[in-house]
Amino acid sequence: MICLKSPEEIEKLRLANQIVVSVMKTMKGLIKPGVTTAELDRIAEEIILKEGAKPAFKGYRGFQHALCVSVNEEVVHGIPGKRKLQEGDIVSIDCGVLREGFYGDHAWTFSVGTVSEKAEKILKAGEQSLHLGIEKMRVGNRLFDVSAAVQEYVEAEGYSVVRDFVGHGIGKELHEEPQLPNFGTKGSGLRLKAGLVLAIEPMVNEGNFEVEVLRDGWTVVTKDRSLSVHFEHSVAVTESGPDILSQW
Ligand code: MG
Ligand code: MG
Numbered sequence: 508m509i510c511l512k513s514p515e516e517i518e519k520l521r522l523a524n525q526i527v528v529s530v531m532k533t534m535k536g537l538i539k540p541g542v543t544t545a546e547l548d549r550i551a552e553e554i555i556l557k558e559g560a561k562p563a564f565k566g567y568r569g570f571q572h573a574l575c576v577s578v579n580e581e582v583v584h585g586i587p588g589k590r591k592l593q594e595g596d597i598v599s600i601d602c603g604v605l606r607e608g609f610y611g612d613h614a615w616t617f618s619v620g621t622v623s624e625k626a627e628k629i630l631k632a633g634e635q636s637l638h639l640g641i642e643k644m645r646v647g648n649r650l651f652d653v654s655a656a657v658q659e660y661v662e663a664e665g666y667s668v669v670r671d672f673v674g675h676g677i678g679k680e681l682h683e684e685p686q687l688p689n690f691g692t693k694g695s696g697l698r699l700k701a702g703l704v705l706a707i708e709p710m711v712n713e714g715n716f717e718v719e720v721l722r723d724g725w726t727v728v729t730k731d732r733s734l735s736v737h738f739e740h741s742v743a744v745t746e747s748g749p750d751i752l753s754q755w
Contacts, residue, residue, distance in 0.1 A: 561605040595621065
């Protein structure tokens with residue numbers, strides 16, 4: 508069942524997402540060679556709790572952290588721990604919060620110090636693919652217009668989009684209907700209506716789209732161990748166009 512949101516509910520979703528934004532801004536400042544991924548997680552949780560919200564990922568199917576922190580060939584769902592970030596790494600931070608019954612969900616991939624040219628290039632492509640997808644989130648368009656915009660751009664840049672993980676509706680649940688793949692056929696899928704709120708989250712691999720889950724049961728990596736980036740915004744479809752609730 509797809510649950511359209513009222514303007515009041517969209518404002519509540521914005522408030523939840525803005526807590527995630529404040530976490531991300533802090534993370535951006537902290538991401539430097541030598542910082543551990545556990546330290547980032549600890550500080551993120553502190554911020555969320557201070558705002559009177561709850562870390563949405565903590566306790567989700569047994570996950571024990573506020574953040575997913577995924578480095579280099581890790582695609583999503585990396586577990587914070589003792590690993591120290593190193594100069595030249597790229598690190599994806601994914602954060603969700605629950606505030607007064609509504610969820611926020613937003614992710615970004617950052618560079619650690621100076622990164623290689625190939626890392627710079629895939630970071631730019633991942634971010635651009637997110638914006639091209641968001642641009643299609645307009646009343647009257649179809650769901651897979653969004654997916655196709657992401658896929659076409661990513662593949663034209665010589666990268667691939669992950670198939671096994673997708674974006675999703677978001678609201679009073681972290682993951683609601685519909686699923687939003689980052690691949691699909693233009694002109695198909697449900698028609699977008701005002702009040703639909705989606706977390707759109709392209710995962711872009713440097714090599715093949717295939718991924719696998721490590722033995723920790725969470726960390727998703729590229730099968731060929733090529734780099735991967737992840738960019739996510741929670742976005743409302745409105746009569747006046749896409750409204751990015753996790754806008755900085
Ligand atoms: Mg997320
Ligand atoms: Mg998400």
